[in-house]
Amino acid sequence: MTLEEIVKFVDEHPSSKLKLAVTDIDGILRGKYISSDKFKGLSDLELSFCDVVFGWDMHDAVYDQVSTTNLDTGYPDAPIKLDLKTFRTIPWEDDVPFLLGDFYDDKGEPSPICPRQLLKKVIDQCDSLGFKPFCAQEFEWFNFEETPSTFADKNYRDPKVLTPGMFGYSILRSTLKKDYISDLFSLLKAFDIPLEGLHTETGPGVYEAAITYSDALEAADRATLFKTAVKEIAYKHGIMATFMAKWDENLPGCSGHVHQSLWDKAGKVNLFYEEESSDKMSPLMKNYLAGQLHCLPHILPLLAPTINSYKRLVEGAWAPTTLTWAVDNRTVAVRILPTGKKSTRIETRVVGSDTNPYLAIAACLASGLYGIRHQLPLEQPKTLGNGYKDKSNGTLPSNLYEANQQMKNSPIAQELFGNKFVEHFCATRDWEWQQFAQHVTDWELKRYFEII
Template sequence: MTPQAVVDFLVEHDIHKIKYAFADIDGVLRGKVISRQKFIDGLTDGFGFCDVVWGWDMTDAPYDNAGITGWHSGYPDAPVRLDVATFRQIPWEDDIPFFLADFSRPDGTSLPACPRSLLKRVAEQCRQMGYHARMAQEFEWFNFRETPQSLHDKGFRNPEPLTPGMFGYSILRPSLESAFHNDLFDFLTRFDIPLEGLHTETGPGVYEAAIHHDEVVGAADKAALFKTAVKEIAYRHGLVASFMAKWNADLPGCSGHIHQSLWNADQTRNLFYADTSQGAHKHMSELMQQFIAGQLHCLPHITPMFAPTINSYKRLVEGAWAPTTVTWSVDNRTTALRVLNHKEAYCRVEHRVSGADTNPYLALAAALASGLYGIRHGLSLDIPASIGNGYADKQHGVIPGNLADATRQMAESAVAVELFGAEFVDHFTRTRDWEARQYARQVSDWELKRYFEII
């Protein structure tokens, strides 16, 4: 819709309030409800929004190391602009109009910290190279019979799962919770986040959803909105949905796998597919091989964009359905990259490092930029496909094992700077360093139980 068409729609339907939001560095949606006149006034020049949203963490604690804003700058306003192409209505909130925003400017520049603006720049690089990137993210998450207040009251200990037991791909469990299950599928579809599938995963109260693929920025928009939409729909049913990567050491973690392919400019041909029979590279075009080579090469340099929290690395352990090595394979769920290429229409690379706790804009930007790096540098896929257990295939490297190490590696990486620019890398790694330091100061229940009496 054009800006004028949106205004006409608001007037015609006598709508006087609009909601908008943008994703911060952690992928948390921040936003406001504004009046119709305020919306109209800001369509051309945007709105001022306090830039503290780039100077604090997910708990609103100001960073002590941020350069982009802080006490030293006085936290001024920064210009946020609505993207009218993202217009949709929220069906569980009386169809209130909703728009996504970012901190890009009319001259094409943007605030270096803005994740959506970063992805837009990477997508433009892809288009300049002659490719159309299509992606989709799928999520696993746990649902609990709790409220935000009950979780705080019990110190987040022993939350009650939606359903008991390990029951992946169950037909019974969704039937037991049919009102919630149906609201998820139906409301998300009406919110322009159509699902390919929705089912239970293995674990008490855990679901998995695959979102229909889209152009890369649209795919990230849908993924970012999906997480918040699921939480809001869950609230309506007296539930809390959690996208933590690993909430319980005894249960599988929650993935946010990224499915990705490159097409020609008019989207008539999947450029990853080739009608060949070359052993392990069967049906893999040279372009696809370069894309995979780039992702493998860059992965250790940009791991925090796929694993951004302390908790992310509790999921990335051997035997937990998440990768730990720099590996690829054909239809093998133990490697970092999984190739699915039996048909041209569905030929793609699944990036399995990304967890449910990712910021979709950063995860998709990292996936696409690293793949384009391989194409731009003409990298050969010299790493052989892993056969069998990818956890044991460590000869080509392993994924950093914690956030502090991963952040240090990215902060010192010339590859990361080439992919995303020095300003973004500096800001992002400062935020991850802050996150790691907050954890290092804490005394955990595990430490109390292990050391309090006996040491």
């Protein structure tokens, strides 16, 4: 829709308002409603939004170590610009109009710490090299017969799972909760988040959805909106949905795998595919893969951003622990799918469902481009068999602190994302680690309280 058409739509909508949102560093949507009159009066679709969204964590606790915005700056308003290409209506909210926005600095330049702007910067790098990136993210998440209030009343313990037992790809379980499942499929489609598939995964009350592939920015928009949309649709059914990477140590974790490929600028030719090659992988794809394997240890916090992320990255739990790649093998970090000229792609399996999609997709693309720019040869042989046993090329960092120290001090991370972004993002991960380190857990009480 054109600007004039959107203004007319918002003006004539019975709600007389528009909902807008931006994402914080954790990928959480922060937004508000504005009146149709205010929307009509915007100059160049620009308005102000408090920059505190980059100055506090996911629970609104103020960071004490970020320089971009803090008590000394006074948390001023920052300009955001609404992106008309993100326009859609929210079908479970009376079709209220909705737009996403991007942050800019006071000079009108893209904010270096805005996640969506970072992805756009990486996409511009693709364009300058003659590539058009296509991506899709898939998510696993658990569902519970709870509300935020009932779960809080339980002290956030022992939530009631939506369905019992381990029953992946179950027709029975999806039929049992057909109203919820049907709403997910139809309402997400109406919200311009089309799904390729939706099914139960192995675990009680867990589902997996594959979002239809698109250009990289649209893919990240869809993935970001998907997570909040699922939660809101779940609320309608008295359900809580969580995208925690690992909510129970006895169950598999939740992935957010990123599928990606590079095409020519017209979007007609998949540059990862080569018919004449015995493995169907083009030299460009091999450079890209080599770059991703090389960069993974330097950018892991973008793919595993929380304390909890690393509880998922354990051996034998359907998530990778080693720096490995293979063809159609789900035990490695990077799975290659050379399945045809339209579908050949790379699947980065390190990514958890708790990621900020803008940062996860930016990290995957930027590390691949690093391999292309530096013409890195794919010298590492593909893994045959169990990827957990193949430690010949190293293992992934085992916790957020270790991963973040590596990223913070990495010239590669600085090259890929810029000093300001790395400084800000790594400071927020240091904060996350410090918040965890000062708390006494149930595990510690059970282990030490009586015995020590």
